[in-house]
Amino acid sequence: MMRLLLCLFLFASAVNAAPNILLLIGDNWSYEHAAANGDKVVRTPVFDRMAHEGMRFTNAFCPVPSCSPTRSCIVTGRAAHQLEDAASLWSKFPGKFRVFGDELRQAGWHVGFSGKGWAPGNFKDFGRELNPAGAQYQDFAAFMAGRKEKQPFFFWFGSTHTALHQWKAGTGRAHGIDPAKVRVPKALPDVPEVREEIADYLAQVELMDAAFGEAIALLEKSGELDNTVVIHTSDNGWQMPHGLAHCYDEGTRVPLAVRWPGRVQAGSMSDAFVSLTDFAPTFLEIAGLKAWPEMTAHSFMDVLKGEPPALKRDRMFIERERHANVRRGDLSYPVRGVRTAEFLYLRNLRPERWPAGDPELYYAVGPYGDIDGSRTKLYMMAHANDPGMRPLFELSFGKRPGEELYDVKNDPDQVVNLAADPRYARVKAELSSSTDAWMRATGDPRVDAATNVWDSYPYLGGMAKDLRQTKK
């Protein structure tokens, strides 16, 4: 009898000891821009610590290189193409889709976010009271003040430090970052203007790292750090041409480190392919809850625990629909593809459309609005016809063929399209059929090649202006 009571007591203790979860999520912060990931210039002691005391991932990707679509996948654990409007930027989040935060709350967890949660878009008028990321708080301290004693918590700390509107000219140098030492990806012109802007962005990465460090310090002070799973990552890549909204690594590959003492081996590294979509089933499993049948994602708890993976994690599917309102008729630019350790395959489903937006539609700072208004973009547009610039300009701003294939080992910046090279025909065929199989298995409406369903979902952000009418 005593033994039975002891067992029950131990079982109850284990239940009470459910760890907390802290998600540190940057905004438009690319994989390579962390010291632990090999960047020689930027200083990211907090990310490096999470990697050193936890597991660092080299193949973590966002499912869609666009803010709210990726965030829709994170909260639901489902492929973007299953989420109707929520697969596009600045759309509605249909209330019928379940989100993991609601289930945690129902299980007694304290759930909230600060900064950027699920955004940008509208959930309030479509069946949800709370942001899909949880209840909004001023900051982590305010959230913790509202927690009941011993209540497990999930907190989403959404930084916007690295978003383009924060990149101020000169902050890189002010932070001691030497523009001469930054790496310029091959898709961008290697000129002082671009180097200066990269340095300014890296300064923002350092500020984000420090802000996340304050949350870690708060947990340490309260004695909760070691009972908290810390996930340190970003929602998608940086806002340079060839980055955000485009399916190359600069837009899709993200930093990821997970610290969980006692479960995740300190200083470990994994090359398993993990999608941010996998967070939802993983968080449910951490909480002792089951993944839902509609989820297309899979928990990566096995990888975290260093167990043989239950799932072959050797590829990541990437997709996009409409990003900003930058094509006449508010048209999407649909892409489906797959990234493996060796190749990136992309299928542009409407190659007759402009991937970066119509040249005559003005959005935010000018045409080609699916490239955000960095100084680098403006430089490239102003020098589009300079010798040497045209090929780079075409890579980011020009139309693209129906298929793209990149050898990511020999061409990590993905600037040489091998899709038409007969030597790669077999590789391309395998990746193409893998993409088809994924689309069919997950009920992608794009399996019907004629569908244009995403062109009809309303865009809720600022509308593009027709340059021919405004003469702007």
Ligand SMILES: [Ca+2]
């Ligand atoms: Ca983002």
